[in-house]
Amino acid sequence: MPNHDQVSEAAEKFRLDCQRREKSGELSRSIGDAGEFPLYLEVQTHTACNARCTCCPHPIVFKELPNGFMSDDLWEAIIHEASRLPLKRFMPYLNNEPFLDPKMIERLRQIRKRCPDTLIEVSTNASKLTAEISEVLVNEYLVDDLRLSIFGVDQASYSERMPGLDWMSTLTNVKGLLAKNKNAARPLNITIIGIEDENVSDAQWQISDSQWRQLGSSLRLWGYLDRAGNNQQKNEMIFEGSYTQRGCELNRPFERLCILYNGDVIMCSQDWRREDIQANVRESGLIGAWNSPKFRTLRERIMGRGDEVNLCTKCKMALLDVDGSIVPRGCYK
Numbered sequence: 001m002p003n004h005d006q007v008s009e010a011a012e013k014f015r016l017d018c019q020r021r022e023k024s025g026e027l028s029r030s031i032g033d034a035g036e037f038p039l040y041l042e043v044q045t046h047t048a049c050n051a052r053c054t055c056c057p058h059p060i061v062f063k064e065l066p067n068g069f070m071s072d073d074l075w076e077a078i079i080h081e082a083s084r085l086p087l088k089r090f091m092p093y094l095n096n097e098p099f100l101d102p103k104m105i106e107r108l109r110q111i112r113k114r115c116p117d118t119l120i121e122v123s124t125n126a127s128k129l130t131a132e133i134s135e136v137l138v139n140e141y142l143v144d145d146l147r148l149s150i151f152g153v154d155q156a157s158y159s160e161r162m163p164g165l166d167w168m169s170t171l172t173n174v175k176g177l178l179a180k181n182k183n184a185a186r187p188l189n190i191t192i193i194g195i196e197d198e199n200v201s202d203a204q205w206q207i208s209d210s211q212w213r214q215l216g217s218s219l220r221l222w223g224y225l226d227r228a229g230n231n232q233q234k235n236e237m238i239f240e241g242s243y244t245q246r247g248c249e250l251n252r253p254f255e256r257l258c259i260l261y262n263g264d265v266i267m268c269s270q271d272w273r274r275e276d277i278q279a280n281v282r283e284s285g286l287i288g289a290w291n292s293p294k295f296r297t298l299r300e301r302i303m304g305r306g307d308e309v310n311l312c313t314k315c316k317m318a319l320l321d322v323d324g325s326i327v328p329r330g331c332y333k
């Protein structure tokens with residue numbers, strides 16, 4: 001169990017981090033405030049992914065749960081209601097590889113047209129970013145924030161982390177995309193996403209970052225997250241002292257509506273096994289789902305008013321009140 005000095009230090013670090021995120025717009029609402037509508041939409045138009053990443057529950061969960069594609073009428077209902085909301089971001093992906101959806105380009109065009117004031121974010125493993133797809137993405141400026149998951153710095157580390165994909169094919173796709181983007185009248189904002197890996201040194205990541213910069217992008221390195229215990233390799237930080245949960249470091253259930261392919265709403269993207277369905281947008285619409293009694297009660301519980309939420313007890317993003325200091329569970333490693 002951490003001592004008092006560790007808690008104070010972690011609480012101060014968290015406070016400063018919140019200030020920074022509020023200034024940069026990363027934290028859009030104050031912790032615990034859900035407003036009357038979501039600010040972000042995450043929509044899973046299908047359930048597939050081809051990368052088989054070792055840092056992700058997808059390869060296992062995909063075999064355990066029902067899978068499918070979103071129906072056209074449900075997609076239309078979502079985009080119709082979304083177009084009437086002051087959304088900050090529309091993310092047409094959720095725990096999947098978006099470009100395995102043959103309709104993805106068309107969907108991006110629809111979002112752009114019908115939600116013109118909303119930023120579009122897409123995270124992809126780049127395996128399907130052919131020259132043709134890249135051309136359309138760049139020429140039509142279909143994405144404001146394009147994130148490319150490349151969890152390695154060379155053939156060996158990439159194949160280890162993303163065994164479903166081929167390093168050379170991915171490089172070809174990404175280099176082609178970045179070359180087009182460099183010459184575009186309005187270039188896309190493209191970031192390479194890496195995940196910390198004990199087999200890759202800081203120096204290797206730095207070299208990788210400078211190589212990506214030469215090509216017109218940059219590397220953002222994220223810490224390993226076991227997706228609230230849903231991944232086989234667990235984070236080592238579980239805090240077991242006396243505490244009350246007081247929110248979510250990322251404020252996810254207070255800002256984001258996460259919609260699965262069948263319309264079910266999960267509390268956040270960490271709920272890979274769909275253990276806590278809050279509502280269904282086919283039955284309630286977006287606003288109805290956001291304000292469903294179950295989702296409202298869940299938020300109360302996340303703020304410490306009621307039983308702890310099972311998923312949060314396994315998540316390093318849970319904010320804990322330890323003797324009056326608010327600290328993320330993941331502060332303890």
Ligand code: SF4
Nearest residue numbers: 049051053056058125
């Ligand atoms: S991290 Fe992304 S690319 Fe990798 S398996 Fe999971 S969903 Fe697919």
Ligand code: SF4
Nearest residue numbers: 248268312315317318
């Ligand atoms: S599971 Fe984690 S990310 Fe999801 S609401 Fe709980 S603390 Fe936040």
